[in-house]
Amino acid sequence: MSVVVAVASRRPTIMAIAALYPIVTIVVIFSTANHYLLDAAVGVAVATFALYGGFLLQRRREGPGRRRITK
Numbered sequence: 001m002s003v004v005v006a007v008a009s010r011r012p013t014i015m016a017i018a019a020l021y022p023i024v025t026i027v028v029i030f031s032t033a034n035h036y037l038l039d040a041a042v043g044v045a046v047a048t049f050a051l052y053g054g055f056l057l058q059r060r061r062e063g064p065g066r067r068r069i070t071k
Helices: 002-008 012-032 037-062
Strands: none
16 A cells, blocks of 8 residues: 555655655564465565456456546
């Protein structure tokens, strides 16, 4: 989710916070010893899969003849 926020935001402060969020989350997971490395790795894999799935759905909705309008 932080990747989406970083890409969608135009403010450098928000982009920096969004980029640091996953790193801080992993540090907290390890420092509290409530979870293990596998939990963090699976979390990254699930987030990556969801992001990729979102891109595929967007591409399917746009179709081959449609173009995105960018400013």
